[in-house]
Amino acid sequence: MRILVLGGDGYCGWATALHLSQRGHDVGILDSLIRRDWDRQLKIASLTPICGIERRIARWHELTGHSIDLYVADMCNHEALETAMVRFAPDAVVHFGEQRSAPYSMIGRKEAVFTQVNNVVGTLNLLYVIHEKLPDCHLVKLGTMGEYGTPNIDIEEGYLTITHKGRTDTLLYPKQPGSYYHLSKVHDSHNIHFACRIWGLRATDLNQGVVYGVHTPETTMDRTLVNRLDYDGIFGTVLNRFCIQAAIGHPLTVYGRGGQCRGFLDIRDTVRCVELALLNPAKAGEFRVLNQFTEQFTVNDLAQKVRQAGTEMGLDVEIENVPNPRVEKEEHYYHAANTKLLELGLKPHCLSQSLLDSLLNVAIDYKDRVDENMIPPRVSWRSCAPVFQ
Amino acid sequence: MRILVLGGDGYCGWATALHLSQRGHDVGILDSLIRRDWDRQLKIASLTPICGIERRIARWHELTGHSIDLYVADMCNHEALETAMVRFAPDAVVHFGEQRSAPYSMIGRKEAVFTQVNNVVGTLNLLYVIHEKLPDCHLVKLGTMGEYGTPNIDIEEGYLTITHKGRTDTLLYPKQPGSYYHLSKVHDSHNIHFACRIWGLRATDLNQGVVYGVHTPETTMDRTLVNRLDYDGIFGTVLNRFCIQAAIGHPLTVYGRGGQCRGFLDIRDTVRCVELALLNPAKAGEFRVLNQFTEQFTVNDLAQKVRQAGTEMGLDVEIENVPNPRVEKEEHYYHAANTKLLELGLKPHCLSQSLLDSLLNVAIDYKDRVDENMIPPRVSWRSCAPVFQ
Numbered sequence: 001m002r003i004l005v006l007g008g009d010g011y012c013g014w015a016t017a018l019h020l021s022q023r024g025h026d027v028g029i030l031d032s033l034i035r036r037d038w039d040r041q042l043k044i045a046s047l048t049p050i051c052g053i054e055r056r057i058a059r060w061h062e063l064t065g066h067s068i069d070l071y072v073a074d075m076c077n078h079e080a081l082e083t084a085m086v087r088f089a090p091d092a093v094v095h096f097g098e099q100r101s102a103p104y105s106m107i108g109r110k111e112a113v114f115t116q117v118n119n120v121v122g123t124l125n126l127l128y129v130i131h132e133k134l135p136d137c138h139l140v141k142l143g144t145m146g147e148y149g150t151p152n153i154d155i156e157e158g159y160l161t162i163t164h165k166g167r168t169d170t171l172l173y174p175k176q177p178g179s180y181y182h183l184s185k186v187h188d189s190h191n192i193h194f195a196c197r198i199w200g201l202r203a204t205d206l207n208q209g210v211v212y213g214v215h216t217p218e219t220t221m222d223r224t225l226v227n228r229l230d231y232d233g234i235f236g237t238v239l240n241r242f243c244i245q246a247a248i249g250h251p252l253t254v255y256g257r258g259g260q261c262r263g264f265l266d267i268r269d270t271v272r273c274v275e276l277a278l279l280n281p282a283k284a285g286e287f288r289v290l291n292q293f294t295e296q297f298t299v300n301d302l303a304q305k306v307r308q309a310g311t312e313m314g315l316d317v318e319i320e321n322v323p324n325p326r327v328e329k330e331e332h333y334y335h336a337a338n339t340k341l342l343e344l345g346l347k348p349h350c351l352s353q354s355l356l357d358s359l360l361n362v363a364i365d366y367k368d369r370v371d372e373n374m375i376p377p378r379v380s381w382r383s384c385a386p387v388f389q
Numbered sequence: 390m391r392i393l394v395l396g397g398d399g400y401c402g403w404a405t406a407l408h409l410s411q412r413g414h415d416v417g418i419l420d421s422l423i424r425r426d427w428d429r430q431l432k433i434a435s436l437t438p439i440c441g442i443e444r445r446i447a448r449w450h451e452l453t454g455h456s457i458d459l460y461v462a463d464m465c466n467h468e469a470l471e472t473a474m475v476r477f478a479p480d481a482v483v484h485f486g487e488q489r490s491a492p493y494s495m496i497g498r499k500e501a502v503f504t505q506v507n508n509v510v511g512t513l514n515l516l517y518v519i520h521e522k523l524p525d526c527h528l529v530k531l532g533t534m535g536e537y538g539t540p541n542i543d544i545e546e547g548y549l550t551i552t553h554k555g556r557t558d559t560l561l562y563p564k565q566p567g568s569y570y571h572l573s574k575v576h577d578s579h580n581i582h583f584a585c586r587i588w589g590l591r592a593t594d595l596n597q598g599v600v601y602g603v604h605t606p607e608t609t610m611d612r613t614l615v616n617r618l619d620y621d622g623i624f625g626t627v628l629n630r631f632c633i634q635a636a637i638g639h640p641l642t643v644y645g646r647g648g649q650c651r652g653f654l655d656i657r658d659t660v661r662c663v664e665l666a667l668l669n670p671a672k673a674g675e676f677r678v679l680n681q682f683t684e685q686f687t688v689n690d691l692a693q694k695v696r697q698a699g700t701e702m703g704l705d706v707e708i709e710n711v712p713n714p715r716v717e718k719e720e721h722y723y724h725a726a727n728t729k730l731l732e733l734g735l736k737p738h739c740l741s742q743s744l745l746d747s748l749l750n751v752a753i754d755y756k757d758r759v760d761e762n763m764i765p766p767r768v769s770w771r772s773c774a775p776v777f778q
Binding site: 078117173174176178187194 | 540583587
C-alpha cells in the first residue's frame with residue numbers, strides 16, 4: 001500500500017512512518033518541519049537529541065533498504081499539498097499534520113487563531129485534494145479523546161444512538177473539548193464527516209488518548225532514528241513528563257487534585273492502531289470513528305505508578321499538587337469505549353513496570369539535557385500568559 | 390443600552406440596527422462592507438437599490454434625531470476590532486458579521502476556506518476582545534437552525550438531556566450541518582461555549598431560521614433606508630426568491646422533491662428576537678441557545694402559498710422541480726422547539742397573505758432590476774462549480 005504520512009517528522013508521525021515502512025508499505029512523509037521552529041521560538045527541546053529529517057530517512061534506507069519519499073510542504077499551502085499528493089498518489093494518507101498542543105493553543109489569541117486556522121485549513125485543503133484528485137484515497141485522521149471532554153455518561157466511539165420523545169437517531173457524539181486545540185479537532189471532525197456525506201470520501205477518525213513511551217522497534221535500531229520526547233509544560237504529556245521529573249529529582253507536578261481521568265496508550269500501540277485502520281479501510285462515504293487508547297488512568301494513578309517504579313530504582317520521588325493551570329473537572333465520571341481497534345486485532349501493550357523502567361532509564365540517560373525551567377506549566381487557561389507576550 | 394451591531398450593513402444587521410436605535414438604545418455599526426464587494430465580484434445585486442452606509446446613517450439621523458456610530462473594520466483584523474470595541478464600549482454586541490451564504494461556501498475550495506476562516510477568526514477575535522477588555526459585555530451571536538441539520542428526533546434549543554446506560558447528562562445538541570458555511574457556525578458555537586465555560590463570558594446563540602420579508606417600520610420610513618433583498622441563486626433565500634420569480638413570470642424553482650422542511654421567520658421578528666435577547670441577557674458563564682424561528686414549512690408549502698397569492702393578484706405562477714444542487718434529505722422528519730423566545734415575549738408575525746402580497750408588490754415594483762440569469766442555482770454541492778473557476 002502507498003501511504004503518505006502527513007506530519008511524519010513528529011513524535012507519533014515519525015514512529016508511524018518507520019513502522020509502516022518496515023512492514024513493507026511504500027511510505028512518504030510530508031511535513032512543514034514547523035514544529036522544529038516552535039521548539040526554537042519557545043526555547044524548548046526534545047529530551048532526546050533528534051536528527052534532521054533528511055539524515056533520519058537516509059539512515060533508515062542504509063539500515064533497511066527501505067526508501068521514504070520526503071515532501072517538505074505546509075498543508076495550508078493547497079498547491080504544494082496537491083502537487084505532493086498527486087505525485088505520490090497514495091492509497092491512504094495518515095494525517096498527523098497539525099498543531100497538537102493544548103497549552104500552545106491557550107498561550108494567547110494569536111496562538112489560538114493560529115492553531116484553529118492551521119488545523120482546519122490544512123484539513124480542508126486535504127479534503128479538497130482527495131475529492132478532486134484522489135477520490136478513493138482513505139483518509140486516516142488523528143483526532144483526540146479530548147474532543148469528548150468528560151461527560152457524565154459513557155463515551156462511545158464517535159456516534160451515540162439517542163432515543164428522545166419516542167423517536168431514535170444515531171448522531172455524532174456531542175463534544176465538550178477543553179482547549180482551542182481540542183476545539184480545532186472537533187471542527188475537523190465535523191468537516192470530514194460532511195465531506196464523507198456529500199462527496200463519498202472514506203475516512204477514519206482516530207480519537208487518540210494520551211500517548212506515552214518513546215521507543216518503537218524501528219526507532220531503537222540506531223541513535224540517528226531516535227524519536228523525540230517532550231517534557232516541557234507545553235508539549236510534554238503527563239506520563240512522559242512524570243518520568244523525566246522523577247529522573248532529575250523534581251517533584252511530579254500533579255495539576256490540581258489529580259482526579260482527572262483520561263485514556264492512555266503506548267506509542268507502540270499508536271503505530272499498530274494506525275496500521276490496523278489502514279489495513280481495514282473505511283467504506284466509501286463512511287466517516288468511521290475509532291477510540292484509540294488501551295487503558296484509563298487518573299493523573300494520581302500515574303503519579304503513584306511512577307513513584308513506585310522510581311523508588312524501586314533508588315530514586316527519591318515526591319508528588320506535588322500544583323494549582324491547575326487548566327479549567328477542567330478534577331473529579332468526574334469517565335468511562336470510554338475502545339473495542340473497535342481490539343476487534344480489528346490490536347494486542348495492547350498495557351502500562352507495565354518494564355515500560356516505566358525503560359522510560360525512566362531514557363530520562364536518566366539524557367538528564368543533562370533537561371532544563372528545569374521548562375517543566376512548570378507556563379500557560380493558564382484563565383488568562384493570557386504574560387511570559388509569552 | 391449601548392449596542393454594537395457587527396455586520397450592521399447587511400440584510401438582518403441593518404434592520405436590527407435601526408430597530409434598536411428607534412427603541413432608544415445607543416447603537417453603533419461595525420462592518421467591513423465586504424458584502425458589497427461580493428455582489429460586484431459575483432455580478433449580483435440586491436433587488437432593492439440600497440444606499441451607501443454613510444448616507445443611510447445620515448438620513449436616519451435627519452429623520453429621527455438618532456445617531457449611529459460607524460466603524461468600517463474587518464473583524465478578522467483584531468487590532469481594528471479591539472480599537473472599535475474599546476472606543477464604543479458596548480454593553481452588548483450583536484454579531485451578524487459573517488459570510489452567511491451556504492452556496493457561496495460551496496463554490497469551491499477557496500470559498501470554503503474563506504468562509505470558515507473569516508467566520509471562525511472573526512468570532513475568536515471577538516471572544517478575546519470581550520475577555521480581555523469588556524468581560525461583562527453580552528455577546529448575542531447569530532447562529533442558524535441549519536446547524537442542527539435534519540435529525541430523526543426533535544430538535545431542542547441548543548442542548549439535549551441524554552440518558553445512556555443508566556446515566557444522564559445535558560450536552561450540546563449533536564449537529565449535522567449541511568454546508569461549509571453551516572459548519573462554520575457549528576465551529577463558532579463550540580468556540581463560544583468554551584469561552585463561556587473557561588472565562589465566564591455571557592453569550593446568547595440565536596439559531597435563526599430562514600428569514601423572509603424586507604421591510605420593517607424603520608426601513609420603510611424613507612427610500613434611503615430601504616433594506617437589501619437578495620433573489621439570486623447564491624444569497625437569495627427561498628421565500629424571497631419565490632416571490633421575485635412569481636413577479637417576473639419565472640417558474641418557482643423547487644430544488645428536488647421539495648419536501649425539505651425548515652424553520653422560517655419574518656424579518657420584523659428577527660429584529661424583535663434580537664432585542665428580546667438583549668433585554669434579557671445571558672448570565673455570566675452562560676452559553677444560552679435560543680431557536681429563532683416562528684413557523685415550519687416545507688419548500689413545497691411555500692411554493693403553493695406563493696402560487697396562491699400570486700394567482701389572486703393576477704400573476705401566472707408555475708412551479709418547477711429542478712435538480713437539487715444540494716446534498717440533503719428531500720423527505721424527512723422535522724420538529725424543532727422554539728418556545729424560549731416566545732417566553733421572553735415574542736409575538737410572532739406569522740406568514741400571511743398580506744406579507745406575501747407586500748413582498749410580491751416589492752418584487753413587481755423593482756422587476757426591471759431583475760437579472761434572470763442570476764436566479765438558477767449555479768453552485769453544486771457535489772462538485773466545484775466551473776462557472777466560478
